[in-house]
Amino acid sequence: MDPVIVVGAGPVGLALSLALARQGVPSVVLDEGPGKDEQRPARTVVLREDTAAFAERIAGTPFDALGARWSGWRSMRRRQEMRAVTFGPELPAPLHVAQHELTGALREAVRRERLIKVAVDSRLDSIEEERTGLTAHTRGPKGTWWRGSYLVGCDGPRSTVRKLLDIRFPGRTAVERHAVAALRTELPWPGEALLHRNPPWRTSGPTGAEAVARPLPGGVWRLDWLLPPRSDLVTPEVLVARVRETLAGWCGGSTPPYELLDTGVHTVHHRLARRWRVGRVFLAGDAAHLLGALGTQGLDEGLRDADNLAWKLALAWHDGSRRVSDSLLDSYQAERRAVVAGRLRAADQALPILRGGKGLRSYVPGSARGHDALLTDGHLGLGVLGAAGTYADSPLTPPRTESLAEVGTPVAAPVADVEVTDPEGSFVRLRDRLGLGRLLVLLVAPGTGVWERKHWMSAGLMPGLAAAVTALPHEAELLVAESYPGAAAHTVLLIRPDGHLVTALSGVQPTELREAARIALATPPQHDDEPSTGPAATKPGDRARE
Structure with a gap:
């Protein structure tokens, strides 16, 4: 059998290739870049405990040195603490890591894996599918034809694979915008993450102002500020003023020493591809979905795509498609698309309530404490906004029988780690x-x-x-x-x-x-x-x- 072609060398594409190699399946990763990643400390990801475990497992190394596992989480509204969470055995801490650190660890694991070939400076421009496989063509200094058994587009929001398949990508643009900064400083709550709504020191800006502080290793923090819709451009001067104002508000009125490492503006879009599979071609990660409002994590879902698809492709690859039915490969779309669609629906329903709009707010009773609980769920991977998805309606889920035993894990949900x-x-x-x-x-x-x-x-x-x-x-x-x-x-x-x-x-x-x-x-x-x-x-x- 020919290798699986993975288009895109971001975290999802690299994770998929490693997951396939772990099951004895060779792959070719088409990287349109030079094989290096820009270091952006302000571009970070939060991985749920089981998703972080998946990434560590396929990379063959623990990630504790790469990121931070928080000791706790607090949410505040003005000067009042609304909720405090302490992480431990009953509620494992998520992993907060700079994306370039995560990608670098996966790249290093790929370099050690003999079943994976990475082709840099290789931009896909055509796909030709046949009965027994497919051929992909890349352009660039090393432009050539690649023969594969299957192809997976992990090539981001502007996916070439999705465009070549003519798959629609409907959704909402600029659902949320955040100013972001990574800085090295000391805050009064080392190791804890904080969500602060309507901080009292804000003398201007929208009523629903929101600031988030999340620790990284080495005394580094990522700070986010929710921007109002249709706001002006965030100039460096405005961002520095916001950094100083926020740090002073959290540190008793005076701005502590800090080192500004990186800044940016993060715009959240919500989109969902109509189809995730066409014949031997699949979509995964940002090529298939975009989400991220209310603290939800798109990359976390992308890694779940890779985990779900890898074992199904591996089974089909080893079997030569002789006994493996199309319904197994179709179940990837049925399972993963349904979970992400549910996450997007939950976020769309919560946004009018949490951001002060009308709509559902007039029908669903809410309180400040309930709003903070919803936001905490999104940030920590809990509840309808963030909990790991189940595949109860999947064609791969057997019907209930009289011998079914009730356990702490619902059928089709991820098992507990014992x-x-x-x-x-x-x-x-x-x-x-x-x-x-x-x-x-x-x-x-x-x-x-x-x-x-x-x-x-x-x-x-x-x-x-x-x-x-x-x-x-x-x-x-x-x-x-x-x-x-x-x-x-x-x-x-x-x-x-x-x-x-x-x-x-x-x-x-x-x-x-x-x-x-x-x-x-x-x-x-x-x-x-x-x-x-x-x-x-x-x-x-x-x-x-x-």
Whole structure:
């Protein structure tokens, strides 16, 4: 099979290529630039805890040194504290990182990966699809033709791929505008992020003035100020005056010493591509959607696109499209587009309420405290504005059965990260086993943690469960956990390669487990005379090396 062509070498394109390589799939990344990224400290991203874990997993390195994990979050209105959040095991802190640092870490991981080829100074200008693959042409100093099995456009808001496919990209322009500054200084709340609405020192400007301070490593802070609609250009003088006024307001009336590192104006657009797949071509990241109002994070959703699409493309690539149905690849659009559309709808409904307009405000009762809760949800990845999406309406989600066990994770939602015992008998985190192209079967078995795996593999439910896992229609790994949130003993969880829960069953139910796996993989029902394909089949990584 030919490699997957990834158009765009931003964080989403690099993450997709790494996620494919982790599953034994080669790729070519077409980078229209020189392979370097401009350092902009004021251009930062906030990643939810599980999305940051995905990025760390595919990069093969922790990101704690790159960014900051906040100790807490506070929201204030004038001089009153409206809400305080302390991060810990129950609510893990998000990761705040400069985008060029994130991209640099992913580029370094790509350089170490033999299955990924990066072509710099290569701008796509045409795509020709055939029955067994496609061809892409690039222009530039090294313009040439590239042969691929699939192509994914991760080439940003002005996506060439989207334009070549003639896909509409409707939405709203300039939903919000923010003045942004990155500076090194000391604030009275080290390590905490702050959302301040209607700060009392503002003597001019809109009633709904809003300032946000988010810490980065090395004493650096990113400060954002919400700009009024149709406001004048933000001159350097105006921005410096706003920096000094804000710092003085937060530090008791006098401006502390500071070093201004970077400034800019960030304009938020809301757009959603009509289609995310046309034949062998897909869209991901900003090429497929734009969002970011009320603290929501577009790059976070783009990384989720990569995680969702990678295992499906890998399955199709290794199978040569002989058994993998189109419905599996179609499910990428069905799942991801629905989640992003829901996020955009929630933001559009909340904007009139939070920004002082009319519309829904006259129908939905609200208060200052409720408004701050909504904004906090967007900034911290909670609630309808920010929580990780579920795929309950996906064609890959099996129907409820009598054997369905209720656990703390809804069906089709991302699973919780718990300690598990892997096939080698080592204690690892559940998320460490994701993204390898295989299903995970997790047995909740209290008490097993004190015994070596070899002692309980032949006891109790394990022999029957091991046989059921072997009979699944795709390679699966059997894991055991002492506990899982909300799960009773002997609950069996079936988990997709991207970490979403397929089903949870009470005890060992071989037939239902197999049927749930079949639906999750969009595999046609197997007839009795067909050979079984389970863990005995060649592993994805082995096939890539043949």
